[in-house]
Amino acid sequence: MRSRFALILGLLLASAVGAPAAAQEGNALSPRVLDEAALPGVMAKAVDDFIIPGYRELSQVTTALSEASAALCKVPSDAALQTTRSAFSDVVQKWSTIEIVRLGPALEQNRFERFLFYPDRKSTGLKQVQAILAKGDKSATRAESLKMKSVAVQGLGALEYVLYGTGAEALSSKQGDFRCRYGVAISQNLKAIAGEFLAEWEKPDGIQAAWKKPGLGNPLFRDNREAATELLGVLVHSVEMIKDQRLRPFYAGAISGKQDKGHPKLAIYWRSGSTMAAVSGNFRGLQRLFDTAGMENLLPADSRSIAGSVNFLFKALISAADRVDGPIDAALTDDRHRAKLDFIALNTADLLDRLNRDFGGAIGLGAGFSFADGD
Incomplete structure (x- = not known):
């Protein structure tokens, strides 16, 4: 049926x-022929009206997530945990809208995989996140050292487990202090990567120029x-x-x-x-x-x-x-x-x-x- x-x-x-x-x-x-006159305007609108605004929105919601995570650690409670989870959902929504642009800055420095490691076919990332929580690896609670670790432990998948995985209920009390600080480091890392996406696309002489002006000498489009x-x-x-x-x-x-x-x-x-x-x-x-x-x-x-x-x-x-x-x-x-x-x-x-x-x-x-x- x-x-x-x-x-x-x-x-x-x-x-x-x-x-x-x-x-x-x-x-x-x-025979079909590309409308050469229309293409530059279309490419410019893709950059100015979709890509840059999309990354700007992502930067805003990751900032809000970082702030909510920090507030949760400072004063843990059920309400603060729900606020942080809501901020996480906002990031998922904005990321899902702009993650389709998987090129240029997203491919550099493993930014895409650092933001979202998926699929995790052999549960490699899950095991690494669980190991960090089990061992209390303090280097995972600092964004600057976290970003040097496996891409699987520093993005949305890792933060989802922190906020929703086994033992996540401890986040509403001081018993979840280490787990919470690890979550803050992930959220700060996401904020930093989102900022890098935006900065790279906002450079007037960077990838946006290549998209807007195809032709000889263009590093991307001849x-x-x-x-x-x-x-x-x-x-x-x-x-x-x-x-x-x-x-x-x-x-x-x-x-x-x-x-x-x-x-x-x-x-x-x-x-x-x-x-x-x-x-x-x-x-x-x-x-x-x-x-x-x-x-x-x-x-x-x-x-x-x-x-x-x-x-x-x-x-x-x-x-x-x-x-x-x-x-x-x-x-x-x-x-x-x-x-x-x-x-x-x-x-x-x-x-x-x-x-x-x-x-x-x-x-x-x-x-x-x-x-x-x-x-």
């Missing part, structure tokens, strides 16, 4: 969105085609990430076509109950990038319906993810929520196809262009 319901939802959505671009456009077989490939690649790689790293590990369901009871402890942020909020944040970030950058303007006039299809899918996926609320283990025991997960999985795959094949083909990157392989 559940699978049938998800299939019906998928068919309804497919009908509303419409057929793939190759079927929509009467001259789909004619021409507009390379810039367009990078920008669309952000969306394609991120949708692939959601499908393969956020959904598949804990629920293969509609992806595999087999019955799947689910594996909640493989889901990101499962302890804090933020799994689907993070997925929703990923989709919100992608839609915000697509719309604020004006990526529709890269499409030929006779292919603008592709942008409408993409936005329809974004809205449907965000709405579905928002309705799978609460702990993911509880959601996996609820047929209605599992139907929504099937719906999300099926239509995430459809979104990937529309971005990769339809949008990419329409702006001259070639139908079937593989961003993952660089073909």
Whole structure:
């Protein structure tokens, strides 16, 4: 019954969105050429209206998290713990929106992995965090020495365990003093990394200049085609990430076509109950990038319906993810929520196809262009 319901939802959505671009456009077989005039403006808006504001918001919420963590250690209480957990959720939400920009400064100095080490397939990070707590490693309570340790013990995953893992209830009293100071060091580390992201993108002669002015002598993009490939690649790689790293590990369901009871402890942020909020944040970030950058303007006039299809899918996926609320283990025991997960999985795959094949083909990157392989 559940699978049938998800299939019906998928068919309804497919009908509303419409057929793939190759079927929509009467001259789909004619050569497509990138709108060279529109590209620089789109790249500039991506930087000025999405990337920099996104990192600015991340910097603000990590600062608030650092302050809340410090206040918890100073005067521990149930209320202070809840305030800190709420601040953690705010960081997860803002990070999920901007983490799709996994390039440039995010790849330097292991910043991305230091902020979020995931997936932790062999529970390596978990074991390292547990060892720090068990041994009372004082070097983990100072941000300057913590950042020299394994990437797995200094980011959001480690802080989630501190705030929600076994023994976290001690944080509401002085008995959790060491654990709390370790949490403060992590939050200060997150604040510092968020500040580095923002500073690197705000440099007028840094990566933002490379994004805004493709051409000879540009260290990143020799021409507009390379810039367009990078920008669309952000969306394609991120949708692939959601499908393969956020959904598949804990629920293969509609992806595999087999019955799947689910594996909640493989889901990101499962302890804090933020799994689907993070997925929703990923989709919100992608839609915000697509719309604020004006990526529709890269499409030929006779292919603008592709942008409408993409936005329809974004809205449907965000709405579905928002309705799978609460702990993911509880959601996996609820047929209605599992139907929504099937719906999300099926239509995430459809979104990937529309971005990769339809949008990419329409702006001259070639139908079937593989961003993952660089073909």
